[in-house]
Amino acid sequence: MEFLNYAFMQRALLAAVLVGVTAPAIGIFLVQRRQPLMGDGIGHVAMTGVGLGFLLNASPVWMATAVSVLGSVLMELIRWYGRTRGDIALAMLFYGGMAGGVMFVNLAPGGSNANLTSYLFGSLSTVSPSDVNAITVLAAFVVLVTLGLRRQLFAVSQDEEFARVTGLPVRALNLLTAVTAAVTVTVAMRVVGLILVSALMVVPVAAAQQLTRSFAATFAIAVALGVTVSISGTITSFYQDVPPGATIVLLTIAAFVALTAAAAPLARRRARAAAAARPAGEPAECSIPAGRAAGDGLGV
Amino acid sequence: MDEPVIAMRGVTAELGARPVLRGIDLTVRRGEVVALLGANGSGKSTAIRAIIGRVPASDGTIELFGTPRRGFRDWARVGYVPQRTTAAGGVPATVSEIVSSGRLSRTRFGLFRRADREAVRRALELVGMADRAGDPVNALSGGQHQRVLIARALVAEPELLIMDEPMAGVDLASQEVLASTLREQVARGTTVLLVLHELGPLEPLIDRAVVLRDGCVLHDGPPPKAVGQHALPGHDHVHPHAPAGTEPIRTGLLS
Numbered sequence: 001m002e003f004l005n006y007a008f009m010q011r012a013l014l015a016a017v018l019v020g021v022t023a024p025a026i027g028i029f030l031v032q033r034r035q036p037l038m039g040d041g042i043g044h045v046a047m048t049g050v051g052l053g054f055l056l057n058a059s060p061v062w063m064a065t066a067v068s069v070l071g072s073v074l075m076e077l078i079r080w081y082g083r084t085r086g087d088i089a090l091a092m093l094f095y096g097g098m099a100g101g102v103m104f105v106n107l108a109p110g111g112s113n114a115n116l117t118s119y120l121f122g123s124l125s126t127v128s129p130s131d132v133n134a135i136t137v138l139a140a141f142v143v144l145v146t147l148g149l150r151r152q153l154f155a156v157s158q159d160e161e162f163a164r165v166t167g168l169p170v171r172a173l174n175l176l177t178a179v180t181a182a183v184t185v186t187v188a189m190r191v192v193g194l195i196l197v198s199a200l201m202v203v204p205v206a207a208a209q210q211l212t213r214s215f216a217a218t219f220a221i222a223v224a225l226g227v228t229v230s231i232s233g234t235i236t237s238f239y240q241d242v243p244p245g246a247t248i249v250l251l252t253i254a255a256f257v258a259l260t261a262a263a264a265p266l267a268r269r270r271a272r273a274a275a276a277a278r279p280a281g282e283p284a285e286c287s288i289p290a291g292r293a294a295g296d297g298l299g300v
Numbered sequence: 301m302d303e304p305v306i307a308m309r310g311v312t313a314e315l316g317a318r319p320v321l322r323g324i325d326l327t328v329r330r331g332e333v334v335a336l337l338g339a340n341g342s343g344k345s346t347a348i349r350a351i352i353g354r355v356p357a358s359d360g361t362i363e364l365f366g367t368p369r370r371g372f373r374d375w376a377r378v379g380y381v382p383q384r385t386t387a388a389g390g391v392p393a394t395v396s397e398i399v400s401s402g403r404l405s406r407t408r409f410g411l412f413r414r415a416d417r418e419a420v421r422r423a424l425e426l427v428g429m430a431d432r433a434g435d436p437v438n439a440l441s442g443g444q445h446q447r448v449l450i451a452r453a454l455v456a457e458p459e460l461l462i463m464d465e466p467m468a469g470v471d472l473a474s475q476e477v478l479a480s481t482l483r484e485q486v487a488r489g490t491t492v493l494l495v496l497h498e499l500g501p502l503e504p505l506i507d508r509a510v511v512l513r514d515g516c517v518l519h520d521g522p523p524p525k526a527v528g529q530h531a532l533p534g535h536d537h538v539h540p541h542a543p544a545g546t547e548p549i550r551t552g553l554l555s
Contacts, residue, residue: 155401167375
């Protein structure tokens, strides 16, 4: 446990735990509404924020938060109004965000793409004390929203039309989901990196689904998995001197593969249990009554 | 007190540039069961979606419980069963989780109390799905799924039930459960507006039928009687495109 003696590792681990909790917590709603790649889009937009941070000599974390929140609101508005050309507009937003980031970083005095690298792929040593403060505040917001409003977000993500008729403020909740996803991206940016953020939103949820039958269990297992891979990835990264973001994501995918392999026997056991619970006289196999008249007396 | 539950006057709506509703008048009074009939594309579903605010009406007025729809906030009084689609959410969810989402309009800030959990259990019992509460919805048949959606609408104990094609793609056993569930609701005084393709097993419950054609009201009155061969008791629907040897669908035995 010698890694705990280093202040930078304590900060990195704290940031990793917060990422592990928040990314799957909001990611599950993105997966539920079948927009799993939204995190990717926001990650690209956040690059402009990082670039602006360098250019204006402001905190890249807060600038990225501001820009990605703005970008996510814009994406949500495009989804409402730009029905037919929505996908093209979203593509513009993604590429524009990425290009803007590269441009602003290079315009900044003494700036080059090298400054961007730690934001793109994550890094352990660069998580500063002020970053930790920002990440903690942002993560608290994400946890508050995803736990406090989980029933509302579930209803809206499951069936938007029905949610409207139960009187839920559907548009406000959609906006809140987008903003929360944007905030999560900036929480994850320092450790996992903007390019790989989305993986931690989606893959733990997909892995948990291999075992679960309920939303609540999927949520719990996804978050537990997110925390586990974030911590173990961060520690591995310390000892092996490999980038933390890539380590965490590869571990998550390994967990997905392992759970998928474990799920097959589980599904068979559940099927057997269901067959045993089925009342007699309701056979699982088809039985075709013998001796039926040809055509069964069909007539028009 | 005696204001109509639903009042539509001269409602028009377009989808894109195509007019779908061309001046619809529809009144549903308290305790009535009204069926909205018509061929595909006649505007039945659009009329329902205009009532719940999913499709904007370009002209005319829509009132719910005497309040203009735009200002209507009392959604707990309305239960809605959308047309069943195969698209489920991207994450597994159990029957009781889905039904619980219908109870949100009765809770404060989404906090569930014992009475809410009790209401979920009761709604599942009403549609005969109490023993499946913990099962994932994607493991259900079409008819069972439809029963879950109806339980989701009933769990808030609505005064008005709006259903879009509740019988479409539903097996016979589920059709009977749905018909008896609806009968109980009607006996309690629930007002019902439902879109139907044909009257089928719900026929005895229906007070009034409104038939649409090309976005206009063609008929508003007693439900049309089936004519010709369709009216014969035990009439078999034999579909020429059904594979030979399949069991004929005996709709007449159900009603």
